[in-house]
Amino acid sequence: MESDTAQDGTEARSYGLIEDGAIGFSRGRIAWIGPHAALPAETRAQQTYDAHGRCITPGLIDAHTHLIYGGNRAHEFEMRLSGASYEDIAQGGGGILSTVLATRTAGCDALTAAAAARLARMCSEGVTTVEIKSGYGLDLETELHMLRIARRLGERLPVTVCTTFLGAHTVPPEFKESPDEYIRFVCEDVMPAAAREGLVDAVDAFCERIAFTPEQVARVFDAAKRLGLPVKLHADQLSDYGGAALAAHYGALSADHLEHTSVSGIDALARAGTVAVLLPGAYYFLREANAPPVAELRAGGVPIAIATDCNPGTSPLVSLLLAVNMACTLFRLTPAEALAGVTRNAARALGLSHEIGTLAVRKRADFIVWDVAHPVELAYAIGANPAHAIYKDGRPV
Ligand code: NIG
Ligand code: FE
DSSP, X not given: OBOSOOOSSHHHHHHXXXXXXXXXXXXXXXXXXXXXXXXXXXXXXXXXXXXXXXXXXXXXXXXXXXXXXXXXXXXXXXXXXTTOOHHHHHHXXXXXXXXXXXXXXXXXXXXXXXXXXXXXXXHHTTEEEEEEEXXXXXXXXXXXXXXXXXXXXXXXXXXXXXXXEEEETSXXXXXXXXXXXXXXXXXXXXXXXXXXXXXXXXXXXXXXXXSBOHHHHHHHHHHHHHTTOOBEEEESSSSOOSHHHHHHHTTOSEEEEOTTOOHHHHHHHHHHTOEEEEOHHHHHHTTOSOOOOHHHHHHHTOOEEEOOOOBTTTBOOOOHHHHHHHHHHTTOOOHHHHHHHTTHHHHHHTTOTTTSSSOOTTSBOOEEEESOSSTHHHHHOSSOOOEEEEEETTEEO
């Protein structure tokens, strides 16, 4: 069982393991946690459940997804395997823009059904909180539509959905010649409308030569601040463009990707307390050569989260446990770090540390009973789904 409680011994400490533990919960919240032997004698539970030595962790948190989209980009996968780069395809009008077209023209039912299927798959593997971004509409109607679908998915499935407005994902065809005018539209028209409808938990942007400059992103972040919305950033994914420092300057919840982040960017993240969200699925799928600077992030004390980045272009990945495994094999995180990356640090990346991410009294009773004897097995196995039982807000799923 993984909890806030630090135990003696480095191995147990790194996982926060409680041997032979017990959890009590009531009204969807954790009421008691500790070694079974320490359970107060007067404790009376309406129901008890014996996990028979199985391992229990907090519900998993996927803090970065683009789960809602029309179509797929399998054909671009073929093109990249024949030598075209992600940037080449984007500059040729494919990439994000091809998904924008497919999303704008997909019917509501088709868009919802495809996203629900992906999300159900994630939930079956222990995800109880997911972040979902807009960013494939890039017009007022479709951006709001995506965010409404995201909210509805959270009502239909046993998962908490955090929405992120990603209007500044790329420049849509209507604004091809006037990207600054598009930023004005995002800041003054779309973002306020989405926020008014309660559809925005955070604001994101794509800071990259093929997307938006740091100056344009700053305008988006200023608009978010005016609306009282936290920010996060797709930073330094394809080149060092100062994204990490920019995110830190704005006190972002997270800076995501970071394959090309420099030492000064890492220092800035450390000082700001911004979480580094690493996305091994995108690194793997784009066959990137630069891994994010994990040793430096670790040395600087930057909290590291791991997410799927589930999207049709760079990471068609619906398994958060596979992302955990890849974080270890490709990025050299320890299994304990990678698991903290989809629990404790992922909660922090969503600004929800007070609610989820660890097993602690008063937090939500979101937890998973796994068919494993030790949590390292969650990072070790590939393609196995060891989820034995899933509890969301104290209710078995
Ligand atoms: O996180 N980099 C920007 N956004 C996505 C990719 C989106 C796409 O290619 O459709 C990412 O990698
Ligand atoms: Fe992304």
